[in-house]
Amino acid sequence: MTKTALTGMQLGARAKRIEILNTLPVAPEWSEASRKLRDDGYVDVTSIVDRSLAQAVAAVGDDKVRRLAELKGKQQLGHKSFWVSLLDEDLVDGAFATDHPFVRYALQPGILRILGDFMHELPQLSDVLLTQSLPSENKPLSYSQLWHLDHDDKRVCKLFIYLTDVRDTKDGPLTFIPAPSSKPFRNTIKSHMTDDKVFTKVDRSAVKEIIAPKLSSFIVNTARCLHMGSRIQSDRTRLLYTATYIQPPRMYPEPPARFRTTGPLSDIERAVMRL
Incomplete structure (x- = not known):
């Protein structure tokens, strides 16, 4: 109801975002990806994304991992002991430069078209993140290691890239x-849930694990798909890129600007980042 009311108050802005979305190119594989995202809540986009942009993201990630000990002491998001946030040093007054490789990856026309067709308007890029998940066995599961839905907004989609090989469950x-299959949990789940609670409502056979090599990329509607991760075992680690998109207008007060203009930007890019 809140989302509907806010949208109704900003019909002109929504019409403009739809107009801008319609200037993006189209492709059959993008339309099919959007359909799968709508029906299933997830889609593999490895074959759709720009490989060179993915490699640029991976290069940044590799450099950060080489400096892991240094960056671990600088992270601002320190409440999750099982992972380290590695991009905090790239922020200026809390904002990423728009020419940052992580931002450029999130602005690919194919990704914006897939998300835009799904949301029926141009999406809003909310954040980008690089996390190194660390071994957590013999420790109680917490936060995103437990099953949950994302409540950033009514519609939330996340674009991921594995920046290390994820070979099996231990990764x-x-x-x-x-x-x-996640439908029984929508509009009812208020917090993170244990496996036992989840599997009283859904069969374990419904669970999907994304086992895939480095540079695999995928989109998940994390507001509709119950999910968890970072249950790293033994001496494994997992490096993950995440870009978060919402369907505007935002339900909650708009946070401080997350992006700062560096270099030329298209109208589409400005609209996606609210610049």
């Missing part, structure tokens, strides 16, 4: 329940 793959 802590992103694990989720597709949208149709």
